[in-house]
Amino acid sequence: MKLTVVGGGSTYTPELVDGFARLRDTLPVEELVLVDPAADRLELVGGLARRIFAKQGHGGRVVTTSDLDAAVDGADAVLLQLRVGGQAAREQDETWPLECGCVGQETTGAGGLAKALRTVPVVLDIAERVRRASPDAWIIDFTNPVGIVTRALLRDGHRAVGLCNVAIGLQRKFAALLGVAPADVHLDHVGLNHLTWETGVRLGGPGGEDVLPRLLAEHGDAVAADLRLPRPLLDRLGVVPSYYLRYYYAHDEVVDELRTKPSRAAEVAEMERRLLEMYGDPALDEKPALLAKRGGAYYSEAAVDLAAALLGGAGSPHQVVNTYNRGTLPFLPDDAVIEVPAAVSGEGAAPLPVPAVDPLYAGPMANVTAYEDLALDAALRGGRDRVFRALLAHPLVGQYAYAERLTDRLIAHNREHLAWA
Template identity: 80%
Template sequence: MKLAVVGGGSTYTPELIDGFARLRDTLPVNELVLIDPAAQRLDLVGGLAKRIFARQGHPGTITVTSDLDAGVRDAGAVLLQLRVGGQAARNEDETWPLECGCVGQETTGAGGLAKALRTVPVVLDIAERVREAAPDAWIIDFTNPVGIMTRALLQAGHKAVGLCNVAIGFQRKFAALLDVTPGEVHLDHVGLNHLTWERAVRIGGPGGENVLPRLLAGHGDAIAADLHLPRTILDRLGVVPSYYLRYFYAHDEVVRELRTKPSRAAEVAAIEAQLLDMYADPALAEKPELLAKRGGAFYSEAAVALASSLLRDTGDVQVVNTYNNGTLPFLPDNAVIEVPATVGASGTAPLPVPPLDPLYAGLVANVTAYEDLALEAALHGGRDRVFKALLSHPLIGQYEYADALTDRLIAHNREHLAWAR
């Protein structure tokens, strides 16, 4: 079984490699190819990846290359984890929206749109080349914004599934709080990528006892602290929102905070510099503890489970980003939602979802409409399309803000937007 990782020079990659090594019975990889145009980073990451495999006794081979077509040829699955423009572009996404009083974040709001505009054309070009070199390969997208990326891939006819680590992070956290194994925890996880809620936490299976009320009663303060939301909000809602919901539920508070501290991109860039220094040490043969501060917790477990289900036709249930196809009846069938789904060789089939409360359905419908317009802007370009996408976003919604943000978005991303040069 051959897998390829596009963006293999990412400092995330050792987390993924560690998962492949530990979980080799779940996903027996014979050949793993790391692909990245950044040769120096790729060599450092690739060297550590090989040492991790060797330390853990994994028999598979790891190769590195900047040749995308050769790297993906005959792969069973291709994982996408790229960042167009690097941390420098992310830093801009997180700063210029603040000039207009809007949240600066790499997947949400104006910054998220900028990332989508830069990334969709690149991802679609990669996917077309994968289709030529490995026509049977599954594309697993971890590249943000995952919902828009997955919609672009599926709309273009690719065999693609979107992956996020939010659900598996909650599963692991709740399992620890309940003193049970992660496999015993089943989430009623529903919404869009980075716009989800845990409406129930069941033990022993999808039809098991809902212990969410017990979790909130016994551990509500700790859960709320992790989300940077007041405990009272969780108690009043009776659900656990994704931490990305803070950008919606406490937008102005977040803007005030972001204006007083360095961007997350600046923090990550500093962490990455330290990590790359560590990766250069030939004695290092395991992922360093510092990597946990980089983000992406449990990404490896989620990626291994999803690839295994697709390639080995296990038919198990995982939280994925996939076409709605009637699951949420108030959305179009071709909207991309994030819900539990049965996963196998033929793809994904979302499980039935209980009706969504209007409090959540209204926001999901609004953001879905924004994602429609965002994808149109990414595919076809043009200032007017960018303006309409921004105007439709629930965190913006005023024409003066949308106009000002459009000008800033184009100015800061002109080199990545062919239509704007």
């Protein structure tokens, strides 16, 4: 089996490689190809990847290259984890929205739109080259904003599934709080990427006992602390929102916080510098502890599980993924990309039935789906008016004066990445 990672020079990659090494019985990778245009980073990451495989007795071959076409030729699956513009662009995404009084974040709001505009054309070009070289390959998208990017891929007819680590992270936290194995916890996870709620926590499978009320009663303080939301709010909702919902439920509070501390991009850039120094140490043959602070926890387990199921292996039959709605949530279009539990097989991902969704959550989902429609249109066709319309539609922007100012700043800060600007 040949697996290709586009963006293989990312400091995330050793997390992924560690998963491939540990879970080789689930996903027997014979050739792992890391492709990245940044040759210096790629060699550091590739060297550590080979040492991790060797230490754990994995017989697979690790190949590094900057040649995308060669990298995807004959691949069974291609994982996308790229960041167009690097951390410098992320720093901008997190900064200029604050000048207008809006949340500065790289996956949602105005910053998320900027990332989508930079990313979608690049991803579609990569996907077309994958289709020419390996038409049966599955594309697993971990590139943010996952919902919009996955929708672009599916709209163009690619064999693609989107992946996020929010659900697996919550599954692991809940399992620890409940004192059970993670495999025994099934989430009633519903929403869009980075706009999700856990409406049930079931033991033993999709139809198992819902222990969410007990979880909140016994461990609500710990859950609320992780989310940085008030415990009384969780008690009133009776569900567990994704930590991204804090941008919506406490918008002004978050803006005030972000204005008074270094950006996350600056923190990550310093962390990446330190990680790359570590990766260059020939004695290092495991992922360093610092990598856990980089983000992407449990990404490797989720990616292995998904790839294995798509390729007919030992992956779990039910996984939380991003895929077409197809009537699952009747208040959204069929071609909306939703993030829900799905039956995953060699045929792709088919969403499992979802109980009726409370209007308190269905409303934001419909609103953000409309924004994603407009965002994808802006990413594919460009133009200031399309950018403005997408910003005006986003619930974290919403006001025309904000949308006007944000549009000007977005274009000014991203001109080099926008062919139409």
